[in-house]
Amino acid sequence: MRILFFLLVPFLSIAQKTPALFVNPFIGTGGHGHTFPGATLPFGMVQLSPDTRVDGSWDGCSGYHYSDSIIYGFSHTHLSGTGVSDYGDILLMPMNLENASAEKLDYPSKFSHKKEKAGAGWYEVYLEKHQVMAEFTASTRVGFHRYTYKGKNAAIVLDLKHRDELLEGKIEQIDAYRIRGMRRSKAWANDQVVYYEMEFSQKITNIKGSSKSELGDLNAIFEFRNMSSTKLEVKVGLSFASQEGAHLNLTTEAKAINFDQAKQNAISNWSTELNRIQVQGGTDEQKHIFYTALYHTMIQPNIASDVDGNYRGMDKKNHHAEHPVYSVFSLWDTFRAAHPLYSILFPQRQADFIKTFLLMYQQGGRLPVWELAANETDCMIGYHSVSVIADSWSKGIHDFDSTLALEAMLKSANWNHLGLPQYKAFGHLTVDDEPESVSKTLEYAYDDWCIAQFAETLGDSATAQKYYLRSQGWKHLFDQTVGTSTGFMRPKKNGAWLNPFDPYEVNNNYTEANSWQYSFFVPHDLKGLASMYSSTNLLISKLNLAFTTNSKTTGREQLDITGLIGQYAHGNEPSHHMAWMFTELGQPETSQKYVRQILNELYTNNPDGLSGNEDCGQMSAWYVLSSMGFYPFCPGKPLYTIGNPLFNEVQITPSGGTPFTIKTSGTGAWITSVNGTNRFELDHSDIVAGKTILLERSDTPPLPVNPNFMKFPGKQILPAPVISTSQMVFRDSLIVSVMPPELGCRMFYTTNGIPPNLDKSAVPIGLGEEIRIVNSCQFQVMALKDSLMSPITNAVYFKIPHNYTVEIKSKYNPQYSAGGDQGIIDGLNADENWRKGGWQGYQAQDFECIVDLQKNIPVQQVSASFLQDTRSWIVFPTNVQFLYSTDKENWKEMGIDEPTVKPEDYTIQRWESRVPLELNDGKPDSRFIFKPINARYLKVKAKNFGKLPDWHMGAGGDAFIFIDEIWVK
Secondary structure, three states: OOOOOOOOOOOOOHHHOOHHHHOOOOOOOOOOOOOOOOEEOOOOOOEEEEEOOOOOOHHHOOOOOOOOOEEOEEEOOOOOOOOOOOOOOOEEEEEEOOOOOOOOOOOOEEOOHHHEEEEOOEEEEEEOOOOEEEEEEEOOOEEEEEEEOOOOOEEEEEEOOOOOEEEEEEEEEOOOOEEEEEEEEEOOOOOEEEEEEEEEOOOOOEEEEOOOOOHHHOEEEEEEOOOOOOEEEEEEEEEOOOHHHHHHHHHHHHOOOOHHHHHHHHHHHHHHHHOOEEEEOOOHHHHHHHHHHHHHHOOOOEEOOOOOOEEEOOOOOEEEOOOOOEEOEEHHHHOOOHHHHHHHHOHHHHHHHHHHHHHHHHHHOOOOOEEEOOEEOOOOOOOOHHHHHHHHHHOOOOOOOHHHHHHHHHHHHOOOOOOHHHHHHHOOOOOOOOOOHHHHHHHHHHHHHHHHHHHHHOOOHHHHHHHHHHOOHHHHHEOOOOOOOOOOEOOEEOOEEOOOOOOOEEOOOOOOOOHHHHOOOOOOOHHHHHHHOOOHHHHHHHHHHHHHOOOOOEEOOOOOOOOEEOOEEOOOHHHOOHHHHHHHOOOHHHHHHHHHHHHHHOEOOOOOOEOOOOOOOHHHHHHHHHHHOEEOOOOOOOEEEEOOOOOOEEEEOOOOOOOEEEEEEOOOOEEEEEOOEOOOEEEHHHHHOOOEEEEEEEOOOOOOOOOOOOOOOOOOOOOOOEEOOOOOEEOOOEEEOEEOOOOOOEEEEEOEOOOOOOOOOOEEEOOOOOEEEOOOEEEEEEEEEOOEEOOOEEEEEEEOOOOOEEEEOOOOOOOOEOOOHHHHOOOOOOOOOHHHOOOEEEEOOOEEEEEEEEEEEEEOOEEEEEEEEHHHOEOOOOOEEEEEEOOOOOOEEEEEEOOOOOOOOOOOEEEEEEEOOOEOOOOOOOOOOEOOEEEEEEEEEEOOOOEOOOOOOOOOOEOEEEEEEEEEO
């Protein structure tokens, strides 16, 4: 259903509408956009919005979904477009006491979209159950409520237990008009604290509920009987730092102003910021989408410091800063387009973001990855704060400590987690090192290029050269293997390409994507990528195929992969640069075609008007920049790729800056020249200088141009050689060969654990030469070409010490196979990081297998290892039964084991289920020597947990059993 846009001044003509009046906050509240429609200010601390979902479900991450018909209340903090749920703090809900009692917290109410309106800075809705018109607006740190009741006897519910897990809370009455308190909770942020103080326009006549800090009943009902009018206003000040901060914020921002004044201030504030971009031409629909997108880019990050500069730091202590401090940094998303947009519109605010990063580094030890409410969630991958810093610096934003920034960059790039030690040692990650190894390698490489760029501008050439070398790590995962090249970024396992390989498959080797969507993420070295394809034209052909191949993915179902054009997935960030890549490669016609298709088809003026999660402004920033006709293809260099704007003229006025203008002339569907040239590139200095860029239109598509290849400074690397098989275990022997990274290489290997550094133990190996492995060993190989030496490729081979076989009666998920049936008896224990692929996974079924020992032998003990990661739907079996037989027909029970860990325990952990049999004797010093039984066949049966219960965010889904190794003593 199409949203009707509600005008503040209904008699204004469309032509008279200001940018703020084009904002439709309902865009993205349906589908999987995960936005909210409530009241907030640009980058404000308060997001006062209705909550229609309390379960933290996927489409309830913002607290609101357009398909719902029940409102539970109005809370003061919300996330915009994230993929994980949090916030929803300090919920208020009006109740009408004219015909009802407030004895019970039965406050949810039905509502209709017909009586729901929203605009930039305000929201209103009619609550059918309570017959109350509820209106909301906000200042930066204060939420303003106005409730119009049927009569003069009213109540308001305050619920601190709303949504996430409450750790601590407080409700305290100050006087007849004011309440204060705090809330500490745990969800995505493990330890979030918010203080509040609220002031009512009417006198509180009674309070029911709890004003204590026990967690059993942290809610209250405030009654207002015999009010002087049917209207009740509430002002709620927030602070993340202190109770005093909440009071100061409330009195500073809300003193002596009523609801109408606050609403007008909010509209004026939004008008000022949205007016920074003026567009002419285009349709009314395009303007609604454009200005709503611009609005969404300014909802987060959020101011986190009080009016006096106090804030809560990453060390959970209070600090003071002379500049604004912010929170909610979805950097894996926003480094791509949102932060480059802030560098244009709000250069000083962007500097304050970076100064906030540096405070987080000083208090938490590293730069933020995905920071939320002074908590590091470590969600997503990379260390993209360095991209924001390097990009801003390249664009002249220097109002921060550059020496400290470089120190923080290097510390974050060398942190001992998420595969970084292996990445540093070998230049790339493999499946054995880390899940999502391909994506992490590619994004680490890009971030390292950003560090190199920044270091170089500071005159630190040694650091720059080191990180230019690291930034080429993507080459180790690009399959250009001699004779077998697929031209994709592929995962490696045990020194070999992981097989079978399907570029359409969504699996744990990529981050919310597949190989099609990640194989083009080398924005910092397009010339290098083209050379790996042997020519730019071959790369263009492969990129074209990405947009024209079928849109079906295989493997795991991934809710983030939406907005598909071929295998281009606009609903998720890894694809966002791809349509612009054609112009960078010299094909502006193709970029203009696909960018225009995305703008026209994947954004609409409807609740489901976003093709994927808004992700704190990134999805909208792509639209804002692309519709203006330019895009930051590679943040970190002060250049933009020029395309085909939706509007005839765009004027951008940065905060404190000079207006910059883009104009189009002529007619036709294509942009063919830029200021009379065929250089489809815009320099950031032109924006700062306030120049005018003239784009010429034509009915004829633009001709191919020279690629926008940057010169890549520093030495080149030689990729690592690739071993022929990823097999790790064998029984008798194993044949391996090695494929060189490039023709003309010499290669050397060792099997004695000593790296093949051309010493006497290193053995030359030729192309296609086969080596027979007969014993367990470490196989290491390296390549030489001219003066270049590749990293060492490592493989470990393990000779199975038995001849057991296994027959699995259940069917494992193909993505969780542990290498095949024999993977659960091969003698290798997988670690608890199940995404590496070492576990077998069975969903919605019990597990059963029979191990054949090949002959009757004495058995002292049998065990089986299981994994629990409840958050990921992996739950210990309810029990495990062990049986034995000598003939496979007559079975005897050895015992049943049950886990002691509850499924509600979200800790990732292993359980060794075992049957000890009977003790040989009862002596305490017998060292647990078990009485053996005689058996050839062993049966292991594990009972699946079943459907996930109501307390789980995946309630109703089917649990997995994860098993790795069955051990026989």
